[in-house]
Amino acid sequence: MATPPTGFQPEDAALFETLNQYFVIEIWIENAATTETPATWRARVTHGPSGERWVVRSMEGMLSTLAEAFNLNGLDK
Incomplete structure (x- = not known):
């Protein structure tokens, strides 16, 4: 899990993880x-938090x- 910035409250940590995705x-x-x-x-895309992988053949x-992936994690496209 990514480390939230200094000053975050415990209840903010879940929001931080939800809003920040890395690949x-x-x-x-x-x-x-x-x-x-x-x-x-070809490209292989790995979603950092879940480890899920996809192989793609085009941009x-x-x-x-x-x-x-963003949409499945509650974020708009």
Whole structure:
């Protein structure tokens, strides 16, 4: 769990954890670009507090995954 800033009251700690989300995003190239085909990349998104992981194949997929994770944790997109 992330450490709340100094001065937080105990009842504020739960709110701090709810409102602050962090993710680890690993991006790699699976196939390099050639003159005939574009590069193929993948990313693995890990939600820090829960450890849940997703593998995505596009930027849109990554943004959708992040938006869904925020929404599931009570935050607006």
